[in-house]
Amino acid sequence: xxxAAIARKIPSIGAxxxxxxxxxxxxxxxxxxxxxxxxxxxVGIAFVDWxxxxxxxxxxxxxTGIAETAVCQNAKGSGxxxxxxxxKYRLILFGRFPYDEQWRPAIVIIxxxxxxxxxxxxxxxxxxxxxxxxxxxxxxxxGLIVLDNAVDLLLTIAQVGFGLHISxxxxxxxxxxxTIGKCGFVFGLLxxxxxxxxxxxxxxxxxxxxxxxxxxxSVVPVDYWGGLPITLIxxxxxxxxxxxxxxxxxxxxxxxxxxxxxxxCVVYVELIRGVxxxxxxxxxxxxxxxxxxxxxxxxxxxxxxxxVILFAAAYLAEVVRGGLQALPKGQTEAADALGxxxxxxxxxxxxxxxxxxVIPPLVNTFIGFFKDTSLxxxxxxxxxxxxxxxxxxxxxxxxxxxxxxxxxxxxxILFCYGMSRYSRGLERELNNARGx
Amino acid sequence: MSTTAPAIVLDKxxxxxxxxxxxxxxxxxxxxxxxxxxxGPSGSGKSTMIRCINRLESHQEGRILxxxxxxxxxxxxxxxxxxxxxMVFQSFNLFPHLTILExxxxxxxxxxxxxxxxxxxxxxxxxxxxxxxxxALKYPGQLSGGQQQRVAIARALxxxxxxxxxxxxxxxxxxxxxxxxxxxxxxxxxxGMTMVCVxxxxxxxxxxxxxxxxxxxxxxxxxxxxxxxxEAPETDRLKLFLSxxxxxx
Numbered sequence: 001x002x003x004a005a006i007a008r009k010i011p012s013i014g015a016x017x018x019x020x021x022x023x024x025x026x027x028x029x030x031x032x033x034x035x036x037x038x039x040x041x042x043v044g045i046a047f048v049d050w051x052x053x054x055x056x057x058x059x060x061x062x063x064t065g066i067a068e069t070a071v072c073q074n075a076k077g078s079g080x081x082x083x084x085x086x087x088k089y090r091l092i093l094f095g096r097f098p099y100d101e102q103w104r105p106a107i108v109i110i111x112x113x114x115x116x117x118x119x120x121x122x123x124x125x126x127x128x129x130x131x132x133x134x135x136x137x138x139x140x141x142x143g144l145i146v147l148d149n150a151v152d153l154l155l156t157i158a159q160v161g162f163g164l165h166i167s168x169x170x171x172x173x174x175x176x177x178x179t180i181g182k183c184g185f186v187f188g189l190l191x192x193x194x195x196x197x198x199x200x201x202x203x204x205x206x207x208x209x210x211x212x213x214x215x216x217x218s219v220v221p222v223d224y225w226g227g228l229p230i231t232l233i234x235x236x237x238x239x240x241x242x243x244x245x246x247x248x249x250x251x252x253x254x255x256x257x258x259x260x261x262x263x264x265c266v267v268y269v270e271l272i273r274g275v276x277x278x279x280x281x282x283x284x285x286x287x288x289x290x291x292x293x294x295x296x297x298x299x300x301x302x303x304x305x306x307x308v309i310l311f312a313a314a315y316l317a318e319v320v321r322g323g324l325q326a327l328p329k330g331q332t333e334a335a336d337a338l339g340x341x342x343x344x345x346x347x348x349x350x351x352x353x354x355x356x357x358v359i360p361p362l363v364n365t366f367i368g369f370f371k372d373t374s375l376x377x378x379x380x381x382x383x384x385x386x387x388x389x390x391x392x393x394x395x396x397x398x399x400x401x402x403x404x405x406x407x408x409x410x411x412x413i414l415f416c417y418g419m420s421r422y423s424r425g426l427e428r429e430l431n432n433a434r435g436x
Numbered sequence: 437m438s439t440t441a442p443a444i445v446l447d448k449x450x451x452x453x454x455x456x457x458x459x460x461x462x463x464x465x466x467x468x469x470x471x472x473x474x475x476g477p478s479g480s481g482k483s484t485m486i487r488c489i490n491r492l493e494s495h496q497e498g499r500i501l502x503x504x505x506x507x508x509x510x511x512x513x514x515x516x517x518x519x520x521x522x523m524v525f526q527s528f529n530l531f532p533h534l535t536i537l538e539x540x541x542x543x544x545x546x547x548x549x550x551x552x553x554x555x556x557x558x559x560x561x562x563x564x565x566x567x568x569x570x571x572a573l574k575y576p577g578q579l580s581g582g583q584q585q586r587v588a589i590a591r592a593l594x595x596x597x598x599x600x601x602x603x604x605x606x607x608x609x610x611x612x613x614x615x616x617x618x619x620x621x622x623x624x625x626x627x628g629m630t631m632v633c634v635x636x637x638x639x640x641x642x643x644x645x646x647x648x649x650x651x652x653x654x655x656x657x658x659x660x661x662x663x664x665x666x667e668a669p670e671t672d673r674l675k676l677f678l679s680x681x682x683x684x685x
Contacts, residue, residue, distance in 0.1 A: 333492050334529035338543035338595060339518035348542060352533050 051406075054079025058086065067396045076399070084400045085407050088391040092404070095226015095382045101218060104209045105229045111209075112232045115202045118195075120422050122429070125195045138188025144181025148174040160293045199240070206233070222301045226382035228411065230301075234373040234383065238308040239366055245309065246316030251346065253317065254324055265317070272314035277375055280307045285379035304376050312369045319361045323354030356430050363423035367416045384408060441504055443468045443599050443630045444489060450497035451484060458484050459495065460655040468598075471631045473641040473662070476651035477677055482634045485651070486601050489632065490521045503598060519547060522592030526604040528584045530576035536563070536587050537572040540594045548595065555594070562590040566620050582613030586620050593624075600624065602633040636681055638666065650674045 023033040056075050060068050072081035085092075094105040118124055151174055158164040186204065190197030210229060213219045252258075252265035272280070284307035285300060292298070327350060335345040355362070377386040388404045391397065444466040451459040458481045466472050474482045487493040488500060491507050491514055500507040502517045531539050540559035544550040550558070563569045566586035568579075576584055585605055592600060602621065606614045618640050625631055625644040635641070641648050642662045649659040652673050658665065669675045 328527075328529075330525060330527050330529035331531065334523075334525065334531070336492060337490055337518060337521075337523040337525075338591070339515060339547045340543060341515070341547075344546050348534075348546070349531055353531075356533070 050078065051080050056081045056083055059083040069396045069400075072400065080403050080406075081400045082403060084391070084397045084403050088394070088397065088404070089407075091227075091391050092384070092387045092407070093227045095230065095387050096224050097226065098218070098220060098224065101212075101220065104212075104217070104220075105225075105227065108206050108209050108229045109232065111202055111206055112229075112236065115199065115236075116418070118198065120425075124198075127192070128194045128197075129191050131191070134188050134191045137184050138192060141181040141184030141186075141188060144177045145185060148178035148181070203237075222299055225301070227387045228384045230376075230381060231370075231373055231384040233301075234305060234308055234376065235370045237305055238312050238373065239369060241309045242312035242316055242369075245313040246320050247351065249313060249317035250320035250324060253321055269314045269317055272311055273318075277307075277311050277372055278378060280311050281375060281379050283307070300379065301381060304379060304381055308369070308373060308376075312365070315365050315369075316362065319358050319365055320354065322361065323356075323358035324350065326357050327354055356427075359423050359427050359430075363419055367419055370416060370419070371412060384411065441468070442466060442501075443470070443503060444632065445501040446485070446488075446498070447500070448498040449485070449488065449495045449500060451481075451488065451493065451495045458654050459488070460653070461498070462651075462654075462656055463498075464649065464656065464659075466599075466630065466632060468630055469628050470646045471625050471629075471644050472633070472647050472649055473645040474632065474634045474649045474651060475636060475638075475641070475677070475681075476657075477680075480651040481654040482651045483603055486603050486632055486634050489599075489601055490518055490523055492523075519595060520598045521601060522595055522597035522599070523601045523603065524585070524588050524592055524605045526607050528576070528581070528588045528608070530584055530588055530591070532576050535573050535575055536568075536579070539576070539587060540591045543591070544594050559590070559594050562593045563587070565593075565623075566590045567616075580613060581609045582616045585609065585613075585617045589617075589620055589624070599630045599632070602631065602635065604634050604636075606635065606637060638662075638681070642666065650677065652677070 024030045054075055056072050056079055059071055059081075062068055067083070067087055069081070069083070072083060075081065090099070090102055093109070094102045097105050151170070155166055158166055182204075186197060186201050188197075189200055206229075208214050208217070210225055210233075211220060211222070249265045249268060252261045253269065255262045255265075281304060284303040288303055289297070331349055331353065332345065335349045340348070374383055374385040376383055377389075382390065385408060388408045392401050392404055442465045444464070446462055446464040449459050449462045450457070460481075462481070462485055464472075464485075474486065476482045484493055488495050488507075489502060494509075495507075503520050505513050505517055507514065507517060530536075531542070534542065537556060537559055540562065541552070541555040544555040544558060545552055548555075560569055560572065563572055566589055568583055568586055568590075571579055571583060571587070576587065579587065589605075605621070606617050609617060614637070618637060621631075621633070621640065622644055631644075633640075633645075645662045647659055648662045648665040650657050650665065650671075650673075658669065658671050658674050665674070666678065669678055
């Protein structure tokens with residue numbers, strides 16, 4: 001006690017004063033500081049020894065190209081064998097994508113990171129032009145895309161459902177119109193809502209880079225995609241689509257006017273929450289094709305993607321609902337009294353406040369789902385974590401799992417820590433703006 | 437009473453919250469330009485009644501006509517009425533994520549489809565009227581309670597309503613801020629606005645009210661000009677109520 005009293009009397013300026021006040025304030029605190037300091041120092045030194053000082057960075061290769069990992073075997077226990085990462089990083093990051101084309105997934109990873117970085121700048125999300133002709137261009141573009149796809153869908157239904165083989169003389173024309181439509185749509189979107197336009201355009205480029213078939217890029221079937229791009233695709237598309245869906249479900253679940261919609265939303269959330277993600281993925285990959293008519297084959301990755309979206313949306317919906325419930329009733333009443341319509345009230349008053357309230361649990365769920373995408377390994381999709389396992393199946397490297405998992409953990413931490421840093425910054429910024 | 441059509445008509449309105457009978461055969465006619473002060477003990481149904489006028493609460497029996505339009509489940513009629521009826525709440529209910537100016541311009545822009553510049557000019561003129569134009573770019577959390585309530589009044593006025601409802605506008609304020617809000621309400625009354633105020637501010641009632649309505653246990657017990665009501669109450673319930681609230685003054 002007296003120590004603490006003395007410590008408080010000494011002016012708390014400078015590092016020494018800070019140390020005295022916070023780490024050596026009383027005998028108890030001094031003891032804990034010393035004990036923890038010792039543990040941290042021992043663990044830290046051991047880690048540095050293992051990861052850097054005694055680490056093996058390269059191994060020689062035999063004439064047949066097989067790694068001779070004897071050096072690593074000798075260092076085992078005292079030093080890390082980073083040679084496995086040097087040998088396998090392309091397999092882990094890009095999966096079984098054709099080796100000579102791996103610059104494509106590399107650019108995809110860079111594009112994803114750039115997209116995330118750009119999206120953290122708040123001013124990017126401002127509304128762009130409101131010019132009517134730009135709106136018309138975007139709408140016309142969307143119309144052309146829908147037209148082509150609708151005709152395709154009708155023809156497929158005719159073929160599968162009724163056994164009619166109708167050749168479409170307008171096919172090539174519609175295809176060209178579709179391409180023109182896509183360009184017009186993205187162009188319009190870029191001017192109207194720059195951020196959303198950039199997202200759509202970037203995701204389109206990512207899709208082209210991965211699948212090829214355009215501009216002289218060789219076609220790479222989805223089965224050959226793997227590694228970090230798969231993880232990023234599943235997580236990004238998953239959350240980008242799940243979030244708006246979650247908002248609709250949360251609003252529907254609170255609806256007092258439409259009991260049928262409310263029941264539907266409750267059933268959806270409870271059903272999805274009641275089963276493990278693994279079983280939803282199994283449903284999507286094994287059961288779902290059984291219900292589809294023969295001839296229609298929806299790609300496995302797309303099915304997994306839809307499963308992730310539906311699963312994440314159910315969880316996010318409950319988070320959003322929490323925010324909706326936390327809002328004082330007076331906010332709704334004030335908006336009603338001013339004569340705002342339901343969607344105006346929801347868009348301008350309710351959601352901006354409700355979503356701010358739930359930023360921490362939202363990001364919590366986002367981070368959770370970023371990591372949960374690794375469960376797709378059980379339906380044979382090779383995401384980042386699965387590729388780590390594949391890399392370890394190579395006989396010379398089989399005993400160096402620690403190094404691979406440390407490397408994978410490092411990548412996951414980079415992305416997850418980025419999300420958590422951004423959310424903290426966002427919270428601070430939004431609270432400062434309100435003078436709180 | 438003026439010769440024009442009444443602004444608000446309540447005809448034998450009944451309402452229940454579950455088994456609780458909160459409004460019993462409430463009938464009240466408010467003429468255009470009239471100022472009515474509603475008072476009564478807590479739980480007497482006065483807030484419920486005023487909230488029925490713009491259908492924040494729905495009534496179960498009887499008829500309510502506002503500006504000639506009957507309040508029913510018809511949403512279009514409701515939109516028309518809410519556009520013409522402004523409301524000020526006990527707890528201000530400003531939108532904390534919007535600036536003072538945005539609070540005031542939101543409804544004119546989106547409900548009245550007013551151009552942004554025009555809406556901002558309108559909002560500034562009303563903020564000047566409630567004497568806080570310099571706060572326009574701040575957020576509600578940065579203002580005092582009295583200032584917030586004056587913004588709430590300006591926000592309602594920006595819709596250029598024909599009728600203003602006040603639901604205990606000074607009850608949540610510190611004593612030193614009550615006067616600034618009452619002054620704003622008095623100047624509004626002097627401009628000829630039709631007003632229904634639920635309040636216990638008897639000084640305000642004396643100064644501006646054409647009529648005072650006393651409610652107790654869900655029914656209108658007595659009503660009349662403020663002077664008569666306060667100086668010669670006819671019913672025992674009003675006498676008891678007056679003796680209770682005047683004790684503090």
